[in-house]
Amino acid sequence: xxxxxxxxxxxxxxxxxxxxxxxxxxxxxxxxxxxxxxxxxxxxxxxxxxxxxxxxxxxxxxxxxxxxxxxxxxxxx
Numbered sequence: 001x002x003x004x005x006x007x008x009x010x011x012x013x014x015x016x017x018x019x020x021x022x023x024x025x026x027x028x029x030x031x032x033x034x035x036x037x038x039x040x041x042x043x044x045x046x047x048x049x050x051x052x053x054x055x056x057x058x059x060x061x062x063x064x065x066x067x068x069x070x071x072x073x074x075x076x077x
Contacts, residue, residue: 003037003060003061003063007064030064030068041054041057041061
């Protein structure tokens, strides 16, 4: 699943009430998505792909990393 899809689901579920278990599932999904994006980015750079594609993918990675950081800062109440 893409980072943007995970972010959308995370925001929706957080508003409704997010369980610890569900937050961990999303966190793991996000880590996997980021790992896949990073591998794809390396491949694109290695093959001298279109700079716009590289930039677009890097933006997705940055968004995913911001969400990962946000998730790491969650506090249980």
